[in-house]
Structure formats: structure tokens, C-alpha cells
Amino acid sequence: EPLTYKLDPNNHWYPDLDDLYLKVKYNPNIVGILIINPDNPTGMVYPYEMLKRIVDIAKEFKLFLVSDEIYLNITYNGVKSYSLSEVIEDVPGIAIKGISKELPWPGSRCGWMEYLNRDKDAEFARLCSALDNAKMLEVCSTKLPQVAIPKILGDPRYMPYRLEENQKIGRRSKAIANILGKVPQLNFNETYGAFYNTMIFKEGVLKRSQKLKIANPEAQKLVDEWISNDDVALDKQFVYYLLAAKGICVVPISSFCSDLQGFRVTLLEENEELLNKTFTTIREAIEEYMAS
Numbered sequence: 516e517p518l519t520y521k522l523d524p525n526n527h528w529y530p531d532l533d534d535l536y537l538k539v540k541y542n543p544n545i546v547g548i549l550i551i552n553p554d555n556p557t558g559m560v561y562p563y564e565m566l567k568r569i570v571d572i573a574k575e576f577k578l579f580l581v582s583d584e585i586y587l588n589i590t591y592n593g594v595k596s597y598s599l600s601e602v603i604e605d606v607p608g609i610a611i612k613g614i615s616k617e618l619p620w621p622g623s624r625c626g627w628m629e630y631l632n633r634d635k636d637a638e639f640a641r642l643c644s645a646l647d648n649a650k651m652l653e654v655c656s657t658k659l660p661q662v663a664i665p666k667i668l669g670d671p672r673y674m675p676y677r678l679e680e681n682q683k684i685g686r687r688s689k690a691i692a693n694i695l696g697k698v699p700q701l702n703f704n705e706t707y708g709a710f711y712n713t714m715i716f717k718e719g720v721l722k723r724s725q726k727l728k729i730a731n732p733e734a735q736k737l738v739d740e741w742i743s744n745d746d747v748a749l750d751k752q753f754v755y756y757l758l759a760a761k762g763i764c765v766v767p768i769s770s771f772c773s774d775l776q777g778f779r780v781t782l783l784e785e786n787e788e789l790l791n792k793t794f795t796t797i798r799e800a801i802e803e804y805m806a807s
Contacts, residue, residue: 517772518542524702524715524775528559532568539576548573551583553596553708556771556779558688560594560708566602573606579639580608585616585626586709588677591685594707600631607632607639614660616709617677618667625660684710687782687790694794700805706782713768715777721749725807727760727800734759750776753804761800763793 520535522528530550539545548569552561561569573580582599590596599610613626630643667673691712692705702715723745729735738759742752748769757778758764768777780797784790 518545519772522554522557522559524704524713528554528557528704528713529562529565530569532565532572535569536572539572539578545576545578547579547581549581549583551586552599553586553590555586555709556711556766556768557704557713558706558709558711558782559704560590560596563597563602566597566599570602570604570606573608574604577636578606579636579642580606581611582608583611585611585613587612588617589681589684589710590708591681592688592705592707596708600629603631605632605635607636609643614664620660623657623660625657625664683785684782687784688712690787690790691780691782691794694791694798698798698801700801702777710782711779712782713777713779715768715775716750716753720805721753721776723749723752725753725756725804727756727804727807729756729759731759748776750778754778756804757797757800761796763797763800765797 518538520538521531523531535548539548550561550566550569552566553559554561570580572578580599580603584598587596587598599608608631610629610631611626612629613624614620615624615626628646633640633643685707688706692703695701695714696703696705700717700720702717704712706712729738738755741747741755748767750767750769754765754767765778765780768775768779771779780794784793
């Protein structure tokens with residue numbers, strides 16, 4: 516089972532730094548700290564001061580940092596993201612980047628790692644060399660994207676394009692907040708980065724007896740099979756009913772190594788009318804489910 520630290524839904528999904536500190540302090544086998552910034556699945560963006568505190572923890576316990584920055588340039592509604600290279604000082608670290616989320620290039624893949632302060636620690640340098648060697652053996656080259664990336668990112672039209680796309684995602688974030696933000700059974704946080712939002716059901720509101728009316732008998736049969744085991748998480752049960760009854764697919768938060776109960780959605784629907792209809796249907800489904 517992975518050793519994780521808490522993201523706090525009662526504090527904008529920011530990491531619980533006390534929990535992180537104690538996990539590191541009392542688990543001497545830990546060698547590094549992983550962050551995802553902006554975060555998937557919550558849409559949280561790490562503030563500068565919080566990143567600096569994580570760097571301080573890594574420095575105190577002689578750890579390295581790994582920052583997944585695949586969404587780094589996808590922020591909106593007045594929030595700025597900071598890369599690991601801006602805060603890391605002399606702590607060893609790896610920033611993981613790529614084009615799969617940022618560029619509208621379906622099917623294309625190209626990712627890379629940026630090693631920071633590789634020469635500051637001999638063990639970290641050996642890790643970097645091992646990663647290099649492993650990737651050269653395991654991964655085929657992505658020649659076309661590698662040739663195209665400098666031309667795309669270096670084009671003066673790119674950043675205005677990215678800003679426009681971010682603003683669109685930001686408007687969708689606001690629209691979803693207007694629809695689901697005041698549902699009494701949900702702990703809702705507005706997003707400021709990436710293109711996901713995670714909503715948590717408040718403690719005690721989900722029950723095994725709850726259900727939605729499913730019109731399709733075959734779909735009902737499938738749901739009955741999926742939830743026949745009492746070990747099925749309650750948020751998974753809600754997700755199965757939502758899919759079968761309303762045709763809307765979301766991801767249960769219990770699938771993210773979490774004890775919390777909720778679901779993740781995307782902010783990618785470009786049709787405003789369909790977006791509003793979908794999330795209004797989710798709100799109505801929650802109301803029906805809670806009343807069942």
C-alpha cells in the first residue's frame with residue numbers, strides 16, 4: 516500500500532503539511548516526496564509558500580522531490596502556478612513534464628524529466644542515471660513530437676492560445692461551481708488548475724440502501740451485480756447508479772487511494788448548454804439518491 520499524505524478538502528485541497536512532516540519523520544525509509552502541481556484529481560494549485568515549506572521538509576530530512584508538472588501551464592481565474600525549479604534551491608529534484616494535456620494533439624505523446632541539482636547528491640545522481648538507462652531500454656523515441664515541440668512552444672501565437680483555452684476552462688469551473696457548489700451533501704471546492712474537479716460527500720450522507728431509478732433492465736442487472744458485494748465503496752455505488760440511470764460517467768474518489776467518498780469530473784465539455792445540462796442532471800441525481 517502506498518504511503519500518502521493528506522490533501523484537505525476543508526482547506527482548498529491543500530496538503531496537510533503537519534501530516535506530511537510526521538509521515539516523513541516517522542518513516543525513515545522515505546527517500547522522496549511527490550507532488551502533482553496543479554493537482555489531479557482536485558484541481559488545486561500549490562501556493563508558493565506551501566511549495567517552499569515542502570522544500571524545507573525535504574531539506575531537513577535529506578530527501579529529493581518529484582513534481583508532476585504536466586498541468587503546469589493550465590491555470591485560470593487569477594491563480595499562478597510555480598514550477599519546482601523556482602522554489603527548490605539546492606535540494607535535488609525531478610520535474611516531470613509533457614505535452615499530452617497542454618497541446619491539442621490527440622494521440623501524440625512526448626514526456627521528459629528535468630533533473631534539478633543532480634550534482635548535489637551522489638545517490639540522487641545514481642538514481643537519475645538509472646532512470647536514463649531504463650528509459651533508453653524501454654521506451655521508443657517520439658521523433659515527430661520532439662521535432663515539433665520547439666516550433667509549437669516557440670511560436671508567438673502559442674501563449675495567447677494557451678491563455679484563451681485556460682480562460683475557457685476557468686469559465687467552466689465557475690459554471691460547475693454555480694450548479695454544484697451549494698449542494699448540501701457535498702464538500703465542494705472550486706478549481707484553479709488542470710481540468711478536473713473532485714467533490715466529496717459529507718460524512719454519513721451515503722448509505723447502502725440508496726439508489727436511483729434505472730429504466731434499462733440490463734443496466735439494472737449490471738448494477739445489481741457490481742454492488743452485490745458489501746465491500747463495494749459507497750461512492751462507487753453512487754457512481755454505478757449515476758452511469759446506469761443518467762448515462763453520466765464520473766470517477767469514484769475511493770479509487771484514488773483515498774478514504775474519502777466522492778467523485779471526480781472533468782472540465783472539458785466545450786458545449787456550454789451540454790455542460791450545464793450534465794451538471795444539473797448530476798445535482799438532481801444527488802437529490803434523488805439522497806431522498807431514496
